[in-house]
Amino acid sequence: MSARIYKPAKTAMQSGLAKTENWLLDYEPASARETEPLMGWTGSSDMLSQVKLWFATKEEAIAYAEKNGIPYRVFEPHPRAMSKKSYSDNFKFGRIGTWTH
Secondary structure (H helix, E strand, O other): EEEEEEEEOOOOOOOOOOOOEEEEEOOOOOOEEEEOOOOOOEEEEHHHHEEEEEEEEEEHHHHHHHHHHEEEEOOOOOOOOOOOOOOOHHHOOOOOOOOOO
16 A cells, blocks of 8 residues: 655635645555445545645655655646736737637
């Protein structure tokens, strides 16, 4: 049972950067999820899939995994591609691109 250490990305539903500053250690699924036939709920017999440990730094997460003998893989975060935009740029005279309205 190996673990993943990564910095979670922000969800599409959030505009801020909440829950993206810390590193997360969670376990890779050991078994596939199953659909319960009566109610249709999905579940798993893997109890480690519920464990999520948060750390302030990547080094703390690695030290915890090594101390407890947990095999792990580290996934580095991708840099955010951001460009400065202004609302008034939508209406400037020399705008590149076609108007959609």
